[in-house]
Amino acid sequence: MKIKLGVVMDPIQSINIxxxxxxxxxxxxxxxNYSIYYMELKDLYIYLNKAYADAKIIELTKNKKKWYKIYKKETILLYDLHIILMRKDPPVNMEFIYSTYILEKAEKSGVIIVNKPSSLRNFNEKIFSTKFPQFTPNTLITRKKKKIKKFIKKNKEIIVKPLNGMGGNSIFRIKRRDKNFSVIIETITKNELKYCVAQKYIKEILKGDKRIIIINGIPIKWCISRIPKLYENRGNLAAGGKAKPEIVSTQNMSIAKIVGNFLAKNGIILAGIDIIGKYLIEINITSPTCIREIENFYKISISSILLNVLEKKILKKI
Incomplete structure:
Protein backbone atom coordinates (compact mmCIF):
# COMPACT_ATOMS: atom_id res chain seq x y z
CA MET A 1 0.00 0.00 0.00
CA LYS A 2 1.32 3.42 -0.96
CA ILE A 3 0.77 5.86 1.87
CA LYS A 4 -0.70 9.26 1.06
CA LEU A 5 0.61 11.97 3.37
CA GLY A 6 -0.79 15.48 3.42
CA VAL A 7 1.03 18.39 5.01
CA VAL A 8 -0.49 21.75 5.93
CA MET A 9 2.27 24.30 6.38
CA ASP A 10 3.51 27.80 5.66
CA PRO A 11 4.60 28.51 2.06
CA ILE A 12 7.18 25.84 1.22
CA GLN A 13 9.27 28.33 -0.75
CA SER A 14 9.96 30.28 2.46
CA ILE A 15 11.43 27.50 4.61
CA ASN A 16 15.08 27.06 5.62
CA ILE A 17 15.78 23.46 4.66
CA ASN A 33 7.84 6.23 -1.27
CA TYR A 34 4.90 8.12 0.22
CA SER A 35 2.84 10.38 -2.02
CA ILE A 36 3.17 13.89 -0.54
CA TYR A 37 0.32 16.39 -0.84
CA TYR A 38 1.33 19.94 0.06
CA MET A 39 -1.32 22.39 1.31
CA GLU A 40 -1.62 25.79 2.94
CA LEU A 41 -4.49 26.98 5.13
CA LYS A 42 -6.09 28.76 2.19
CA ASP A 43 -6.35 25.45 0.31
CA LEU A 44 -8.65 23.75 2.85
CA TYR A 45 -12.41 23.94 2.48
CA ILE A 46 -15.74 22.20 3.17
CA TYR A 47 -18.32 21.54 0.46
CA LEU A 48 -21.56 19.58 0.97
CA ASN A 49 -20.32 18.55 4.43
CA LYS A 50 -17.08 17.02 3.10
CA ALA A 51 -13.53 18.28 3.67
CA TYR A 52 -11.46 19.06 0.59
CA ALA A 53 -8.15 20.67 -0.32
CA ASP A 54 -6.60 22.16 -3.44
CA ALA A 55 -3.38 20.22 -3.03
CA LYS A 56 -0.07 19.98 -4.87
CA ILE A 57 1.78 16.70 -5.23
CA ILE A 58 5.45 17.50 -4.61
CA GLU A 59 8.91 15.96 -4.73
CA LEU A 60 11.75 17.19 -2.52
CA THR A 61 15.50 17.49 -2.90
CA LYS A 62 18.28 18.81 -0.66
CA ASN A 63 19.20 21.41 -3.27
CA LYS A 64 19.51 24.73 -1.39
CA LYS A 65 18.32 26.75 -4.39
CA LYS A 66 15.34 24.64 -5.44
CA TRP A 67 14.24 22.12 -2.80
CA TYR A 68 10.83 21.16 -4.13
CA LYS A 69 9.09 20.46 -7.39
CA ILE A 70 5.35 20.49 -8.01
CA TYR A 71 4.34 17.52 -10.16
CA LYS A 72 0.60 17.87 -10.13
CA LYS A 73 -2.17 20.06 -8.78
CA GLU A 74 -5.21 18.18 -7.61
CA THR A 75 -8.41 18.83 -5.65
CA ILE A 76 -8.69 16.01 -3.12
CA LEU A 77 -11.04 14.76 -0.45
CA LEU A 78 -9.06 14.90 2.78
CA TYR A 79 -10.38 11.52 3.87
CA ASP A 80 -8.56 9.95 0.91
CA LEU A 81 -5.27 10.65 2.73
CA HIS A 82 -3.80 8.34 5.37
CA ILE A 83 -1.95 11.02 7.36
CA ILE A 84 -2.13 14.80 7.60
CA LEU A 85 0.65 16.75 9.30
CA MET A 86 -0.63 20.07 10.65
CA ARG A 87 2.59 22.07 10.57
CA LYS A 88 1.36 25.66 10.27
CA ASP A 89 3.45 27.91 12.49
CA PRO A 90 1.82 30.17 15.10
CA PRO A 91 0.05 32.47 15.62
CA VAL A 92 -2.89 30.25 16.50
CA ASN A 93 -5.41 32.81 15.32
CA MET A 94 -9.01 32.31 14.20
CA GLU A 95 -7.93 31.23 10.70
CA PHE A 96 -5.84 28.50 12.29
CA ILE A 97 -8.79 27.49 14.50
CA TYR A 98 -11.14 27.33 11.52
CA SER A 99 -8.72 25.01 9.72
CA THR A 100 -8.77 22.58 12.66
CA TYR A 101 -12.53 22.16 12.21
CA ILE A 102 -11.96 21.20 8.58
CA LEU A 103 -9.20 18.76 9.56
CA GLU A 104 -11.47 17.31 12.22
CA LYS A 105 -13.88 16.18 9.50
CA ALA A 106 -11.05 14.19 7.92
CA GLU A 107 -10.09 12.80 11.32
CA LYS A 108 -13.63 11.51 11.88
CA SER A 109 -13.32 9.66 8.56
CA GLY A 110 -10.24 7.82 9.82
CA VAL A 111 -7.34 10.06 8.76
CA ILE A 112 -4.51 10.35 11.29
CA ILE A 113 -3.96 14.03 12.07
CA VAL A 114 -0.69 15.14 13.69
CA ASN A 115 -1.61 16.70 16.02
CA LYS A 116 -5.25 16.06 16.98
CA PRO A 117 -7.25 19.12 15.84
CA SER A 118 -9.26 19.48 19.07
CA SER A 119 -6.05 19.39 21.14
CA LEU A 120 -4.52 22.11 18.95
CA ARG A 121 -7.54 24.24 19.87
CA ASN A 122 -7.67 23.28 23.54
CA PHE A 123 -4.04 23.65 24.59
CA ASN A 124 -2.29 27.00 24.18
CA GLU A 125 1.47 26.39 24.21
CA LYS A 126 2.23 29.04 26.80
CA ILE A 127 -0.67 28.09 29.11
CA PHE A 128 -0.34 24.34 28.62
CA SER A 129 2.54 23.99 31.10
CA THR A 130 0.31 25.24 33.94
CA LYS A 131 -1.38 21.82 33.86
CA PHE A 132 1.80 20.63 35.56
CA PRO A 133 2.27 23.15 38.42
CA GLN A 134 4.69 20.82 40.20
CA PHE A 135 7.21 21.49 37.42
CA THR A 136 6.61 25.13 36.47
CA PRO A 137 8.15 28.34 37.85
CA ASN A 138 5.92 31.00 39.43
CA THR A 139 3.59 31.94 36.59
CA LEU A 140 0.98 34.64 36.05
CA ILE A 141 -1.33 34.94 33.03
CA THR A 142 -3.15 38.25 32.90
CA ARG A 143 -3.93 41.41 30.96
CA LYS A 144 -3.66 43.71 33.98
CA LYS A 145 -0.62 45.86 34.60
CA LYS A 146 -1.25 46.07 38.36
CA LYS A 147 -1.15 42.32 38.74
CA ILE A 148 2.13 42.09 36.86
CA LYS A 149 3.54 44.88 39.01
CA LYS A 150 2.60 42.94 42.14
CA PHE A 151 4.07 39.78 40.61
CA ILE A 152 7.42 41.41 39.88
CA LYS A 153 7.53 42.87 43.38
CA LYS A 154 7.29 39.34 44.76
CA ASN A 155 9.64 37.64 42.27
CA LYS A 156 12.07 40.57 41.76
CA GLU A 157 12.97 39.57 38.19
CA ILE A 158 10.58 38.17 35.58
CA ILE A 159 10.14 37.18 31.96
CA VAL A 160 7.05 38.39 30.08
CA LYS A 161 5.88 37.22 26.66
CA PRO A 162 2.72 37.16 24.54
CA LEU A 163 0.56 34.03 24.52
CA ASN A 164 0.72 33.68 20.76
CA GLY A 165 4.37 34.15 19.92
CA MET A 166 7.12 31.84 18.71
CA GLY A 167 10.85 31.82 18.06
CA GLY A 168 11.61 34.16 20.96
CA ASN A 169 9.59 37.06 19.55
CA SER A 170 8.61 39.78 22.06
CA ILE A 171 10.16 38.11 25.12
CA PHE A 172 11.25 40.64 27.75
CA ARG A 173 13.27 40.27 30.93
CA ILE A 174 12.26 42.87 33.50
CA LYS A 175 13.84 43.70 36.86
CA ARG A 176 11.84 45.09 39.77
CA ARG A 177 12.71 48.76 39.30
CA ASP A 178 13.09 48.70 35.54
CA LYS A 179 12.15 52.15 34.18
CA ASN A 180 10.81 50.48 31.04
CA PHE A 181 8.33 48.33 32.97
CA SER A 182 5.23 50.33 32.03
CA VAL A 183 5.99 50.64 28.34
CA ILE A 184 6.89 46.95 28.06
CA ILE A 185 3.63 45.84 29.69
CA GLU A 186 1.60 48.33 27.67
CA THR A 187 3.22 46.97 24.50
CA ILE A 188 2.85 43.27 25.38
CA THR A 189 -0.79 43.59 26.51
CA LYS A 190 -1.78 46.23 23.94
CA ASN A 191 -2.84 48.44 26.85
CA GLU A 192 -4.55 45.57 28.71
CA LEU A 193 -6.41 44.27 25.66
CA LYS A 194 -4.25 41.14 25.23
CA TYR A 195 -3.21 38.43 27.67
CA CYS A 196 0.44 37.77 28.37
CA VAL A 197 2.36 35.29 30.50
CA ALA A 198 4.78 36.38 33.22
CA GLN A 199 7.19 33.93 34.82
CA LYS A 200 9.85 34.20 37.45
CA TYR A 201 13.23 34.61 35.77
CA ILE A 202 15.30 31.42 35.92
CA LYS A 203 19.03 32.12 35.92
CA GLU A 204 19.78 28.63 34.59
CA ILE A 205 18.80 29.97 31.17
CA LEU A 206 22.49 30.93 30.86
CA LYS A 207 23.23 27.18 30.63
CA GLY A 208 20.56 26.68 28.02
CA ASP A 209 16.88 26.18 27.33
CA LYS A 210 16.47 22.46 26.59
CA ARG A 211 14.14 21.32 23.81
CA ILE A 212 13.04 17.72 24.33
CA ILE A 213 11.09 15.97 21.58
CA ILE A 214 8.24 13.63 22.56
CA ILE A 215 6.73 11.20 20.05
CA ASN A 216 3.53 9.35 20.91
CA GLY A 217 4.17 9.98 24.60
CA ILE A 218 7.78 8.76 24.60
CA PRO A 219 10.62 11.31 25.03
CA ILE A 220 13.65 11.09 22.76
CA LYS A 221 16.73 10.68 24.97
CA TRP A 222 18.78 13.21 23.00
CA CYS A 223 17.91 16.90 23.13
CA ILE A 224 19.17 20.31 22.10
CA SER A 225 20.21 22.88 24.68
CA ARG A 226 19.72 26.34 23.19
CA ILE A 227 22.22 28.69 24.77
CA PRO A 228 21.67 32.47 24.58
CA LYS A 229 24.22 34.74 22.96
CA LEU A 230 26.18 37.11 25.17
CA TYR A 231 23.93 39.97 26.38
CA GLU A 232 20.83 38.05 25.27
CA ASN A 233 18.05 36.54 27.40
CA ARG A 234 16.60 34.21 24.78
CA GLY A 235 17.99 30.82 23.88
CA ASN A 236 15.73 30.36 20.85
CA LEU A 237 17.73 29.39 17.76
CA ALA A 238 15.64 31.85 15.75
CA ALA A 239 16.92 34.57 18.11
CA GLY A 240 20.55 33.57 17.63
CA GLY A 241 20.89 30.95 20.35
CA LYS A 242 23.60 28.31 19.98
CA ALA A 243 22.53 24.67 19.68
CA LYS A 244 24.36 22.29 21.99
CA PRO A 245 23.54 18.55 21.84
CA GLU A 246 22.92 16.79 25.14
CA ILE A 247 21.60 13.59 26.67
CA VAL A 248 18.38 14.35 28.55
CA SER A 249 19.10 14.36 32.29
CA THR A 250 17.35 11.92 34.63
CA GLN A 251 15.42 14.78 36.27
CA ASN A 252 14.27 16.26 32.96
CA MET A 253 13.41 12.81 31.59
CA SER A 254 11.07 12.21 34.53
CA ILE A 255 9.26 15.47 33.68
CA ALA A 256 9.12 14.55 29.99
CA LYS A 257 7.62 11.11 30.72
CA ILE A 258 4.82 12.53 32.86
CA VAL A 259 4.04 15.21 30.28
CA GLY A 260 4.34 12.65 27.49
CA ASN A 261 1.75 10.39 29.08
CA PHE A 262 -0.75 13.27 29.10
CA LEU A 263 0.08 14.19 25.51
CA ALA A 264 -0.48 10.64 24.24
CA LYS A 265 -3.87 10.45 25.96
CA ASN A 266 -4.89 13.62 24.13
CA GLY A 267 -3.83 12.60 20.64
CA ILE A 268 -0.70 14.76 20.58
CA ILE A 269 1.73 12.57 18.67
CA LEU A 270 4.53 15.08 18.10
CA ALA A 271 5.52 17.67 20.72
CA GLY A 272 8.53 19.59 21.95
CA ILE A 273 8.80 20.63 25.58
CA ASP A 274 11.09 23.38 26.85
CA ILE A 275 12.85 23.01 30.19
CA ILE A 276 15.15 25.52 31.91
CA GLY A 277 17.00 24.02 34.85
CA LYS A 278 14.35 21.92 36.60
CA TYR A 279 11.40 23.97 35.34
CA LEU A 280 8.95 23.20 32.56
CA ILE A 281 8.41 26.39 30.56
CA GLU A 282 6.40 25.51 27.44
CA ILE A 283 4.78 22.58 25.67
CA ASN A 284 4.96 23.09 21.91
CA ILE A 285 2.38 21.18 19.87
CA THR A 286 1.54 23.33 16.82
CA SER A 287 4.75 22.90 14.82
CA PRO A 288 7.54 21.86 17.23
CA THR A 289 11.05 22.26 15.87
CA CYS A 290 14.66 21.14 16.55
CA ILE A 291 14.31 17.63 15.09
CA ARG A 292 16.74 18.50 12.31
CA GLU A 293 19.27 19.96 14.77
CA ILE A 294 19.21 16.79 16.87
CA GLU A 295 19.51 14.60 13.77
CA ASN A 296 22.52 16.64 12.62
CA PHE A 297 24.37 15.89 15.87
CA TYR A 298 23.41 12.28 16.49
CA LYS A 299 23.07 9.17 14.34
CA ILE A 300 19.33 9.07 14.87
CA SER A 301 16.34 9.74 12.65
CA ILE A 302 13.54 11.17 14.75
CA SER A 303 11.60 11.59 11.52
CA SER A 304 11.85 7.82 11.03
CA ILE A 305 10.67 7.14 14.59
CA LEU A 306 7.65 9.37 13.97
CA LEU A 307 6.72 7.70 10.68
CA ASN A 308 7.15 4.24 12.21
CA VAL A 309 4.58 5.22 14.84
CA LEU A 310 2.19 6.56 12.21
CA GLU A 311 2.53 3.47 10.02
CA LYS A 312 1.59 1.26 12.96
CA LYS A 313 -1.48 3.40 13.54
CA ILE A 314 -2.44 3.04 9.87
CA LEU A 315 -2.11 -0.77 10.05
CA LYS A 316 -4.45 -0.85 13.05
CA LYS A 317 -7.09 0.91 10.97
CA ILE A 318 -6.88 -1.52 8.06
Whole structure:
Protein backbone atom coordinates (compact mmCIF):
# COMPACT_ATOMS: atom_id res chain seq x y z
CA MET A 1 0.00 0.00 0.00
CA LYS A 2 1.32 3.42 -0.96
CA ILE A 3 0.77 5.86 1.87
CA LYS A 4 -0.70 9.26 1.06
CA LEU A 5 0.61 11.97 3.37
CA GLY A 6 -0.79 15.48 3.42
CA VAL A 7 1.03 18.39 5.01
CA VAL A 8 -0.49 21.75 5.93
CA MET A 9 2.27 24.30 6.38
CA ASP A 10 3.51 27.80 5.66
CA PRO A 11 4.60 28.51 2.06
CA ILE A 12 7.18 25.84 1.22
CA GLN A 13 9.27 28.33 -0.75
CA SER A 14 9.96 30.28 2.46
CA ILE A 15 11.43 27.50 4.61
CA ASN A 16 15.08 27.06 5.62
CA ILE A 17 15.78 23.46 4.66
CA UNK A 18 18.92 23.36 6.81
CA UNK A 19 16.85 23.51 9.99
CA UNK A 20 13.23 22.94 9.03
CA UNK A 21 11.62 20.05 10.92
CA UNK A 22 8.78 19.64 8.42
CA UNK A 23 11.30 19.28 5.59
CA UNK A 24 13.10 16.54 7.53
CA UNK A 25 9.87 14.57 8.03
CA UNK A 26 8.86 14.97 4.40
CA UNK A 27 12.28 13.77 3.18
CA UNK A 28 11.87 10.60 5.24
CA UNK A 29 8.34 10.15 3.88
CA UNK A 30 9.65 10.52 0.34
CA UNK A 31 12.40 7.97 1.04
CA UNK A 32 9.60 5.57 2.03
CA ASN A 33 7.84 6.23 -1.27
CA TYR A 34 4.90 8.12 0.22
CA SER A 35 2.84 10.38 -2.02
CA ILE A 36 3.17 13.89 -0.54
CA TYR A 37 0.32 16.39 -0.84
CA TYR A 38 1.33 19.94 0.06
CA MET A 39 -1.32 22.39 1.31
CA GLU A 40 -1.62 25.79 2.94
CA LEU A 41 -4.49 26.98 5.13
CA LYS A 42 -6.09 28.76 2.19
CA ASP A 43 -6.35 25.45 0.31
CA LEU A 44 -8.65 23.75 2.85
CA TYR A 45 -12.41 23.94 2.48
CA ILE A 46 -15.74 22.20 3.17
CA TYR A 47 -18.32 21.54 0.46
CA LEU A 48 -21.56 19.58 0.97
CA ASN A 49 -20.32 18.55 4.43
CA LYS A 50 -17.08 17.02 3.10
CA ALA A 51 -13.53 18.28 3.67
CA TYR A 52 -11.46 19.06 0.59
CA ALA A 53 -8.15 20.67 -0.32
CA ASP A 54 -6.60 22.16 -3.44
CA ALA A 55 -3.38 20.22 -3.03
CA LYS A 56 -0.07 19.98 -4.87
CA ILE A 57 1.78 16.70 -5.23
CA ILE A 58 5.45 17.50 -4.61
CA GLU A 59 8.91 15.96 -4.73
CA LEU A 60 11.75 17.19 -2.52
CA THR A 61 15.50 17.49 -2.90
CA LYS A 62 18.28 18.81 -0.66
CA ASN A 63 19.20 21.41 -3.27
CA LYS A 64 19.51 24.73 -1.39
CA LYS A 65 18.32 26.75 -4.39
CA LYS A 66 15.34 24.64 -5.44
CA TRP A 67 14.24 22.12 -2.80
CA TYR A 68 10.83 21.16 -4.13
CA LYS A 69 9.09 20.46 -7.39
CA ILE A 70 5.35 20.49 -8.01
CA TYR A 71 4.34 17.52 -10.16
CA LYS A 72 0.60 17.87 -10.13
CA LYS A 73 -2.17 20.06 -8.78
CA GLU A 74 -5.21 18.18 -7.61
CA THR A 75 -8.41 18.83 -5.65
CA ILE A 76 -8.69 16.01 -3.12
CA LEU A 77 -11.04 14.76 -0.45
CA LEU A 78 -9.06 14.90 2.78
CA TYR A 79 -10.38 11.52 3.87
CA ASP A 80 -8.56 9.95 0.91
CA LEU A 81 -5.27 10.65 2.73
CA HIS A 82 -3.80 8.34 5.37
CA ILE A 83 -1.95 11.02 7.36
CA ILE A 84 -2.13 14.80 7.60
CA LEU A 85 0.65 16.75 9.30
CA MET A 86 -0.63 20.07 10.65
CA ARG A 87 2.59 22.07 10.57
CA LYS A 88 1.36 25.66 10.27
CA ASP A 89 3.45 27.91 12.49
CA PRO A 90 1.82 30.17 15.10
CA PRO A 91 0.05 32.47 15.62
CA VAL A 92 -2.89 30.25 16.50
CA ASN A 93 -5.41 32.81 15.32
CA MET A 94 -9.01 32.31 14.20
CA GLU A 95 -7.93 31.23 10.70
CA PHE A 96 -5.84 28.50 12.29
CA ILE A 97 -8.79 27.49 14.50
CA TYR A 98 -11.14 27.33 11.52
CA SER A 99 -8.72 25.01 9.72
CA THR A 100 -8.77 22.58 12.66
CA TYR A 101 -12.53 22.16 12.21
CA ILE A 102 -11.96 21.20 8.58
CA LEU A 103 -9.20 18.76 9.56
CA GLU A 104 -11.47 17.31 12.22
CA LYS A 105 -13.88 16.18 9.50
CA ALA A 106 -11.05 14.19 7.92
CA GLU A 107 -10.09 12.80 11.32
CA LYS A 108 -13.63 11.51 11.88
CA SER A 109 -13.32 9.66 8.56
CA GLY A 110 -10.24 7.82 9.82
CA VAL A 111 -7.34 10.06 8.76
CA ILE A 112 -4.51 10.35 11.29
CA ILE A 113 -3.96 14.03 12.07
CA VAL A 114 -0.69 15.14 13.69
CA ASN A 115 -1.61 16.70 16.02
CA LYS A 116 -5.25 16.06 16.98
CA PRO A 117 -7.25 19.12 15.84
CA SER A 118 -9.26 19.48 19.07
CA SER A 119 -6.05 19.39 21.14
CA LEU A 120 -4.52 22.11 18.95
CA ARG A 121 -7.54 24.24 19.87
CA ASN A 122 -7.67 23.28 23.54
CA PHE A 123 -4.04 23.65 24.59
CA ASN A 124 -2.29 27.00 24.18
CA GLU A 125 1.47 26.39 24.21
CA LYS A 126 2.23 29.04 26.80
CA ILE A 127 -0.67 28.09 29.11
CA PHE A 128 -0.34 24.34 28.62
CA SER A 129 2.54 23.99 31.10
CA THR A 130 0.31 25.24 33.94
CA LYS A 131 -1.38 21.82 33.86
CA PHE A 132 1.80 20.63 35.56
CA PRO A 133 2.27 23.15 38.42
CA GLN A 134 4.69 20.82 40.20
CA PHE A 135 7.21 21.49 37.42
CA THR A 136 6.61 25.13 36.47
CA PRO A 137 8.15 28.34 37.85
CA ASN A 138 5.92 31.00 39.43
CA THR A 139 3.59 31.94 36.59
CA LEU A 140 0.98 34.64 36.05
CA ILE A 141 -1.33 34.94 33.03
CA THR A 142 -3.15 38.25 32.90
CA ARG A 143 -3.93 41.41 30.96
CA LYS A 144 -3.66 43.71 33.98
CA LYS A 145 -0.62 45.86 34.60
CA LYS A 146 -1.25 46.07 38.36
CA LYS A 147 -1.15 42.32 38.74
CA ILE A 148 2.13 42.09 36.86
CA LYS A 149 3.54 44.88 39.01
CA LYS A 150 2.60 42.94 42.14
CA PHE A 151 4.07 39.78 40.61
CA ILE A 152 7.42 41.41 39.88
CA LYS A 153 7.53 42.87 43.38
CA LYS A 154 7.29 39.34 44.76
CA ASN A 155 9.64 37.64 42.27
CA LYS A 156 12.07 40.57 41.76
CA GLU A 157 12.97 39.57 38.19
CA ILE A 158 10.58 38.17 35.58
CA ILE A 159 10.14 37.18 31.96
CA VAL A 160 7.05 38.39 30.08
CA LYS A 161 5.88 37.22 26.66
CA PRO A 162 2.72 37.16 24.54
CA LEU A 163 0.56 34.03 24.52
CA ASN A 164 0.72 33.68 20.76
CA GLY A 165 4.37 34.15 19.92
CA MET A 166 7.12 31.84 18.71
CA GLY A 167 10.85 31.82 18.06
CA GLY A 168 11.61 34.16 20.96
CA ASN A 169 9.59 37.06 19.55
CA SER A 170 8.61 39.78 22.06
CA ILE A 171 10.16 38.11 25.12
CA PHE A 172 11.25 40.64 27.75
CA ARG A 173 13.27 40.27 30.93
CA ILE A 174 12.26 42.87 33.50
CA LYS A 175 13.84 43.70 36.86
CA ARG A 176 11.84 45.09 39.77
CA ARG A 177 12.71 48.76 39.30
CA ASP A 178 13.09 48.70 35.54
CA LYS A 179 12.15 52.15 34.18
CA ASN A 180 10.81 50.48 31.04
CA PHE A 181 8.33 48.33 32.97
CA SER A 182 5.23 50.33 32.03
CA VAL A 183 5.99 50.64 28.34
CA ILE A 184 6.89 46.95 28.06
CA ILE A 185 3.63 45.84 29.69
CA GLU A 186 1.60 48.33 27.67
CA THR A 187 3.22 46.97 24.50
CA ILE A 188 2.85 43.27 25.38
CA THR A 189 -0.79 43.59 26.51
CA LYS A 190 -1.78 46.23 23.94
CA ASN A 191 -2.84 48.44 26.85
CA GLU A 192 -4.55 45.57 28.71
CA LEU A 193 -6.41 44.27 25.66
CA LYS A 194 -4.25 41.14 25.23
CA TYR A 195 -3.21 38.43 27.67
CA CYS A 196 0.44 37.77 28.37
CA VAL A 197 2.36 35.29 30.50
CA ALA A 198 4.78 36.38 33.22
CA GLN A 199 7.19 33.93 34.82
CA LYS A 200 9.85 34.20 37.45
CA TYR A 201 13.23 34.61 35.77
CA ILE A 202 15.30 31.42 35.92
CA LYS A 203 19.03 32.12 35.92
CA GLU A 204 19.78 28.63 34.59
CA ILE A 205 18.80 29.97 31.17
CA LEU A 206 22.49 30.93 30.86
CA LYS A 207 23.23 27.18 30.63
CA GLY A 208 20.56 26.68 28.02
CA ASP A 209 16.88 26.18 27.33
CA LYS A 210 16.47 22.46 26.59
CA ARG A 211 14.14 21.32 23.81
CA ILE A 212 13.04 17.72 24.33
CA ILE A 213 11.09 15.97 21.58
CA ILE A 214 8.24 13.63 22.56
CA ILE A 215 6.73 11.20 20.05
CA ASN A 216 3.53 9.35 20.91
CA GLY A 217 4.17 9.98 24.60
CA ILE A 218 7.78 8.76 24.60
CA PRO A 219 10.62 11.31 25.03
CA ILE A 220 13.65 11.09 22.76
CA LYS A 221 16.73 10.68 24.97
CA TRP A 222 18.78 13.21 23.00
CA CYS A 223 17.91 16.90 23.13
CA ILE A 224 19.17 20.31 22.10
CA SER A 225 20.21 22.88 24.68
CA ARG A 226 19.72 26.34 23.19
CA ILE A 227 22.22 28.69 24.77
CA PRO A 228 21.67 32.47 24.58
CA LYS A 229 24.22 34.74 22.96
CA LEU A 230 26.18 37.11 25.17
CA TYR A 231 23.93 39.97 26.38
CA GLU A 232 20.83 38.05 25.27
CA ASN A 233 18.05 36.54 27.40
CA ARG A 234 16.60 34.21 24.78
CA GLY A 235 17.99 30.82 23.88
CA ASN A 236 15.73 30.36 20.85
CA LEU A 237 17.73 29.39 17.76
CA ALA A 238 15.64 31.85 15.75
CA ALA A 239 16.92 34.57 18.11
CA GLY A 240 20.55 33.57 17.63
CA GLY A 241 20.89 30.95 20.35
CA LYS A 242 23.60 28.31 19.98
CA ALA A 243 22.53 24.67 19.68
CA LYS A 244 24.36 22.29 21.99
CA PRO A 245 23.54 18.55 21.84
CA GLU A 246 22.92 16.79 25.14
CA ILE A 247 21.60 13.59 26.67
CA VAL A 248 18.38 14.35 28.55
CA SER A 249 19.10 14.36 32.29
CA THR A 250 17.35 11.92 34.63
CA GLN A 251 15.42 14.78 36.27
CA ASN A 252 14.27 16.26 32.96
CA MET A 253 13.41 12.81 31.59
CA SER A 254 11.07 12.21 34.53
CA ILE A 255 9.26 15.47 33.68
CA ALA A 256 9.12 14.55 29.99
CA LYS A 257 7.62 11.11 30.72
CA ILE A 258 4.82 12.53 32.86
CA VAL A 259 4.04 15.21 30.28
CA GLY A 260 4.34 12.65 27.49
CA ASN A 261 1.75 10.39 29.08
CA PHE A 262 -0.75 13.27 29.10
CA LEU A 263 0.08 14.19 25.51
CA ALA A 264 -0.48 10.64 24.24
CA LYS A 265 -3.87 10.45 25.96
CA ASN A 266 -4.89 13.62 24.13
CA GLY A 267 -3.83 12.60 20.64
CA ILE A 268 -0.70 14.76 20.58
CA ILE A 269 1.73 12.57 18.67
CA LEU A 270 4.53 15.08 18.10
CA ALA A 271 5.52 17.67 20.72
CA GLY A 272 8.53 19.59 21.95
CA ILE A 273 8.80 20.63 25.58
CA ASP A 274 11.09 23.38 26.85
CA ILE A 275 12.85 23.01 30.19
CA ILE A 276 15.15 25.52 31.91
CA GLY A 277 17.00 24.02 34.85
CA LYS A 278 14.35 21.92 36.60
CA TYR A 279 11.40 23.97 35.34
CA LEU A 280 8.95 23.20 32.56
CA ILE A 281 8.41 26.39 30.56
CA GLU A 282 6.40 25.51 27.44
CA ILE A 283 4.78 22.58 25.67
CA ASN A 284 4.96 23.09 21.91
CA ILE A 285 2.38 21.18 19.87
CA THR A 286 1.54 23.33 16.82
CA SER A 287 4.75 22.90 14.82
CA PRO A 288 7.54 21.86 17.23
CA THR A 289 11.05 22.26 15.87
CA CYS A 290 14.66 21.14 16.55
CA ILE A 291 14.31 17.63 15.09
CA ARG A 292 16.74 18.50 12.31
CA GLU A 293 19.27 19.96 14.77
CA ILE A 294 19.21 16.79 16.87
CA GLU A 295 19.51 14.60 13.77
CA ASN A 296 22.52 16.64 12.62
CA PHE A 297 24.37 15.89 15.87
CA TYR A 298 23.41 12.28 16.49
CA LYS A 299 23.07 9.17 14.34
CA ILE A 300 19.33 9.07 14.87
CA SER A 301 16.34 9.74 12.65
CA ILE A 302 13.54 11.17 14.75
CA SER A 303 11.60 11.59 11.52
CA SER A 304 11.85 7.82 11.03
CA ILE A 305 10.67 7.14 14.59
CA LEU A 306 7.65 9.37 13.97
CA LEU A 307 6.72 7.70 10.68
CA ASN A 308 7.15 4.24 12.21
CA VAL A 309 4.58 5.22 14.84
CA LEU A 310 2.19 6.56 12.21
CA GLU A 311 2.53 3.47 10.02
CA LYS A 312 1.59 1.26 12.96
CA LYS A 313 -1.48 3.40 13.54
CA ILE A 314 -2.44 3.04 9.87
CA LEU A 315 -2.11 -0.77 10.05
CA LYS A 316 -4.45 -0.85 13.05
CA LYS A 317 -7.09 0.91 10.97
CA ILE A 318 -6.88 -1.52 8.06
Missing amino acids: KKDTTFSILLEAQYR
